[in-house]
Amino acid sequence: MRPEPGSVAEADYADRRTTAERVRLSADTPDSRVTPTAEVSGWLAAYGRAHHFRAEPIPFAGLRRWYFEPGTGDLRHETGRFFSIEGLRTSSDADPVERVQPIIVQPEVGLLGILAREFDGVLHFLMQAKPEPGNVNGLQLSPTVQATRSNFDEVHHGRATPFLGHFIQHPGRRVLVDAIQSEQADWFLHKRNRNMVVEIDADVPADDSFRWLTLGQIRGLLRLDDLVNMDTRSVLACLPTAHAAPACPGDGFGAALRRSFYGDPAPRHDLHAVTSCLTDVQALRVLRQQSVPLERAYEDGWRRDEHAIRHRGGQGFEIMAVEVTAERREVAAWTQPLLRPCSQGLAALAVRRIGGVLHALVAARSDVGTLNVAEFGPTVQHRSAGSGATAVPYLDYVRACGPDRIRYDAVQSEEGGRFYHARTRYLVIEAGPELPVDCPPGFRWATFGQLTELLAHGHYLNVELRTLIACAHAAY
Amino acid sequence: MRPEPGSVAEADYADRRTTAERVRLSADTPDSRVTPTAEVSGWLAAYGRAHHFRAEPIPFAGLRRWYFEPGTGDLRHETGRFFSIEGLRTSSDADPVERVQPIIVQPEVGLLGILAREFDGVLHFLMQAKPEPGNVNGLQLSPTVQATRSNFDEVHHGRATPFLGHFIQHPGRRVLVDAIQSEQADWFLHKRNRNMVVEIDADVPADDSFRWLTLGQIRGLLRLDDLVNMDTRSVLACLPTAHAAPACPGDGFGAALRRSFYGDPAPRHDLHAVTSCLTDVQALRVLRQQSVPLERAYEDGWRRDEHAIRHRGGQGFEIMAVEVTAERREVAAWTQPLLRPCSQGLAALAVRRIGGVLHALVAARSDVGTLNVAEFGPTVQHRSAGSGATAVPYLDYVRACGPDRIRYDAVQSEEGGRFYHARTRYLVIEAGPELPVDCPPGFRWATFGQLTELLAHGHYLNVELRTLIACAHAAY
Numbered sequence: 001m002r003p004e005p006g007s008v009a010e011a012d013y014a015d016r017r018t019t020a021e022r023v024r025l026s027a028d029t030p031d032s033r034v035t036p037t038a039e040v041s042g043w044l045a046a047y048g049r050a051h052h053f054r055a056e057p058i059p060f061a062g063l064r065r066w067y068f069e070p071g072t073g074d075l076r077h078e079t080g081r082f083f084s085i086e087g088l089r090t091s092s093d094a095d096p097v098e099r100v101q102p103i104i105v106q107p108e109v110g111l112l113g114i115l116a117r118e119f120d121g122v123l124h125f126l127m128q129a130k131p132e133p134g135n136v137n138g139l140q141l142s143p144t145v146q147a148t149r150s151n152f153d154e155v156h157h158g159r160a161t162p163f164l165g166h167f168i169q170h171p172g173r174r175v176l177v178d179a180i181q182s183e184q185a186d187w188f189l190h191k192r193n194r195n196m197v198v199e200i201d202a203d204v205p206a207d208d209s210f211r212w213l214t215l216g217q218i219r220g221l222l223r224l225d226d227l228v229n230m231d232t233r234s235v236l237a238c239l240p241t242a243h244a245a246p247a248c249p250g251d252g253f254g255a256a257l258r259r260s261f262y263g264d265p266a267p268r269h270d271l272h273a274v275t276s277c278l279t280d281v282q283a284l285r286v287l288r289q290q291s292v293p294l295e296r297a298y299e300d301g302w303r304r305d306e307h308a309i310r311h312r313g314g315q316g317f318e319i320m321a322v323e324v325t326a327e328r329r330e331v332a333a334w335t336q337p338l339l340r341p342c343s344q345g346l347a348a349l350a351v352r353r354i355g356g357v358l359h360a361l362v363a364a365r366s367d368v369g370t371l372n373v374a375e376f377g378p379t380v381q382h383r384s385a386g387s388g389a390t391a392v393p394y395l396d397y398v399r400a401c402g403p404d405r406i407r408y409d410a411v412q413s414e415e416g417g418r419f420y421h422a423r424t425r426y427l428v429i430e431a432g433p434e435l436p437v438d439c440p441p442g443f444r445w446a447t448f449g450q451l452t453e454l455l456a457h458g459h460y461l462n463v464e465l466r467t468l469i470a471c472a473h474a475a476y
Numbered sequence: 477m478r479p480e481p482g483s484v485a486e487a488d489y490a491d492r493r494t495t496a497e498r499v500r501l502s503a504d505t506p507d508s509r510v511t512p513t514a515e516v517s518g519w520l521a522a523y524g525r526a527h528h529f530r531a532e533p534i535p536f537a538g539l540r541r542w543y544f545e546p547g548t549g550d551l552r553h554e555t556g557r558f559f560s561i562e563g564l565r566t567s568s569d570a571d572p573v574e575r576v577q578p579i580i581v582q583p584e585v586g587l588l589g590i591l592a593r594e595f596d597g598v599l600h601f602l603m604q605a606k607p608e609p610g611n612v613n614g615l616q617l618s619p620t621v622q623a624t625r626s627n628f629d630e631v632h633h634g635r636a637t638p639f640l641g642h643f644i645q646h647p648g649r650r651v652l653v654d655a656i657q658s659e660q661a662d663w664f665l666h667k668r669n670r671n672m673v674v675e676i677d678a679d680v681p682a683d684d685s686f687r688w689l690t691l692g693q694i695r696g697l698l699r700l701d702d703l704v705n706m707d708t709r710s711v712l713a714c715l716p717t718a719h720a721a722p723a724c725p726g727d728g729f730g731a732a733l734r735r736s737f738y739g740d741p742a743p744r745h746d747l748h749a750v751t752s753c754l755t756d757v758q759a760l761r762v763l764r765q766q767s768v769p770l771e772r773a774y775e776d777g778w779r780r781d782e783h784a785i786r787h788r789g790g791q792g793f794e795i796m797a798v799e800v801t802a803e804r805r806e807v808a809a810w811t812q813p814l815l816r817p818c819s820q821g822l823a824a825l826a827v828r829r830i831g832g833v834l835h836a837l838v839a840a841r842s843d844v845g846t847l848n849v850a851e852f853g854p855t856v857q858h859r860s861a862g863s864g865a866t867a868v869p870y871l872d873y874v875r876a877c878g879p880d881r882i883r884y885d886a887v888q889s890e891e892g893g894r895f896y897h898a899r900t901r902y903l904v905i906e907a908g909p910e911l912p913v914d915c916p917p918g919f920r921w922a923t924f925g926q927l928t929e930l931l932a933h934g935h936y937l938n939v940e941l942r943t944l945i946a947c948a949h950a951a952y
Binding site for chain 1: 584585587625644654748760766847848
């Protein structure tokens with residue numbers, strides 16, 4: 001299916017196979033002349049010191065330009081922009097009792113874009129050191145561009161977010177990744193962001209907040225806690241991987257992992273049998289969602305005081321507000337609401353070798369805010385217990401795994417522009433025959449190559465699983 | 477990617493390539509020993525006479541077990557089953573004025589299933605002659621099974637819809653098609669049905685309402701008006717087509733069409749460049765949807781009298797009620813609401829040869845009830861004008877086309893269980909260089925093979941475009 005020479009397709013879209021091979025080369029390049037690995041931590045530390053950034057919790061009364069809307073109690077910005085906190089009423093066939101909870105509503109699709117360029121024949125990615133108010137540690141490694149739809153309109157008016165023009169309204173762009181993906185569906189209603197990687201071949205002016213890194217370098221940084229931000233993990237997970245790559249000899253974990261990304265030998269199930277597992281759940285599970293005024297949540301166990309909206313039973317999270325002082329953002333100081341989870345999350349992916357190829361056990365998962373009933377998530381995805389929590393399959397198994405089984409283990413931050421100190425422990429665990437190849441309904445063994453193939457389409461893999469795909473590349 | 481012998485994948489899923497080849501053989505078989513073509517019309521006529529079915533418009537007061545809910549005005553069934561008529565408030569970036577309209581709400585995913593079986597080495601499909609209250613002509617050719625989720629639960633209790641068990645809760649099933657697809661998004665809110673084809677190799681008892689037909693036979697019947705129902709068209713459109721099939725020599729329309737389905741030579745754009753066109757629209761267009769009480773519609777130009785809920789400006793459709801008398805349904809007589817469009821629709825697909833391969837011009841289309849902002853639809857999809865309608869791209873072009881350009885032209889019925897006398901004229905029109913290969917934003921030339929490939933996933937092609945894919949197979 002290679003497009004004709006000179007066709008729009010060739011100009012607009014890079015050949016996928018070639019892209020995958022170039023991605024692999026970049027991943028196999030652990031250092032770079034452009035940005036030596038040894039200098040990255042010094043750059044981040046110096047940049048962080050020079051660009052002081054503070055976020056202090058404040059009472060709701062301290063919010064400027066945000067208000068609780070009369071009649072609904074929804075928390076909104078006076079311009080109608082950014083996001084709002086509203087109520088969501090849900091029920092399901094598994095739990096027909098209707099519940100109302102606060103939820104973040106941001107119906108417009110934002111952009112997470114990474115610029116790519118070859119240096120010395122190797123793809124590099126333009127990463128940005130960016131602070132967000134909810135980060136535990138100030139700045140993290142972000143995509144080249146994180147933009148909301150309001151930023152798009154500014155492109156017309158010449159006050160554009162840097163580099164945004166490369167991603168939108170740019171017919172000659174060379175697209176390596178382009179898919180609309182979901183985000184935390186237990187905290188957001190139907191939230192989506194467009195994940196893009198666009199390749200350029202000319203110089204671009206980039207200030208000291210930017211650095212060109214190879215995929216090998218970024219994957220090395222993924223082994224550290226709280227450094228590669230959620231948006232970066234999501235976009236990088238979508239990069240295509242080669243099929244039928246050079247044979248990967250060896251019987252170690254690394255070789256089985258590479259065979260899993262490269263699709264050779266064949267996966268246990270064909271791709272349609274993988275998606276069929278999700279289709280089963282989407283067709284048979286019933287998820288009812290209705291937007292309601294936030295005030296309705298106060299009739300269902302939630303209450304609002306000066307400082308927070310929280311559930312009396314400890315329902316996993318609360319809504320709070322912060323005052324942010326930044327030296328280098330669109331505006332120097334602002335206030336905003338954030339969602340604060342009450343505890344650290346756990347997202348674990350069990351993997352095992354089947355026919356010498358690593359397979360990951362994914363689970364069809366519904367959350368209150370899922371757009372289309374269910375998406376695939378990790379084997380275990382679990383936030384704070386809350387009262388009356390039902391048993392989580394494989395949770396005890398994951399908790400009992402010794403360190404000899406753990407191939408990846410780091411705590412990563414979720415999006416610091418919406419969440420306050422939201423951290424999740426991400427684990428890749430190598431299982432053996434104690435996890436049988438035949439698994440319960442709603443679970444399926446798939447190769448990393450298959451999961452990556454599904455990432456060319458939206459709404460197959462949730463954001464936690466996308467993080468684990470990115471992390472699995474860094475597993476060993 | 478052929479699964480290992482004996483694996484779950486092999487038991488559960490037919491090999492796609494082989495399936496596509498067997499589908500092609502069935503399509504190339506215009507008659508059958510099992511059900512001779514010459515006997516089909518006689519069977520339908522005799523069956524129609526023997527199974528009398530009447531649907532008479534009645535005032536809302538004549539509805540039994542349906543009621544207007546106090547407080548909201550929503551029209552609901554007393555069991556909470558089937559569907560309801562509620563209000564939907566929408567706005568978009570193109571039209572920021574908020575509008576409220578009635579909409580059909582049916583959040584559960586139903587099943588449209590066709591059984592397939594080989595006779596004399598050729599796949600046959602088990603079609604059902606089925607009347608629906610909204611049909612203009614009583615019975616039409618329907619899938620083996622049309623089931624709601626309530627029917628699924630009855631499988632547990634032994635009162636199953638015939639053949640339903642072959643599609644759900646049947647681990648050994650051999651699946652040829654399985655995807656959740658949308659339906660009319662201007663009349664339904666987020667409506668989805670699971671489209672399935674499952675192959676069996678044993679005899680099944682089927683009464684006189686069923687007949688085994690080849691795909692060639694069904695496609696022949698697609699040339700007639702109002703005979704192959706919407707659900708059948710949708711499911712059959714999803715059948716895979718062979719890639720790299722035997723070369724199709726010749727420079728006629730038929731050869732260009734076959735090359736288009738078989739993907740050889742290469743399409744103008746690669747598949748990612750096709751989906752990217754839709755992603756652009758999904759990311760940049762803003763579609764706000766909010767469920768509201770139906771009563772709110774009465775503040776926005778709609779009104780309800782004894783017989784109908786209609787817009788004073790003639791907004792395309794009205795809600796009415798019928799009394800149905802059937803000799804052969806789950807119950808012998810019932811009443812129900814239906815949606816009646818005020819005029820016949822038009823759905824036209826412009827096709828042209830590019831490099832000897834037929835390409836279809838598809839349009840990223842948003843309707844008020846679209847689940848994920850936009851899906852691909854036909855070049856032109858147009859229902860009644862209404863007042864203040866904006867110009868529809870390519871509508872004048874399509875209307876001006878002479879008969880020498882028309883490759884397919886038939887009026888087909890939309891789903892008679894929800895719509896009353898809803899008919900759409902479906903056209904496939906062969907264009908020339910007057911429609912350039914470079915097209916406006918939101919439009920893209922794609923081959924039928926590419927469109928069929930996207931049908932393995934849900935929510936890429938809307939139901940009108942799926943009908944046109946099915947019809948294109950019957951074009952000449």
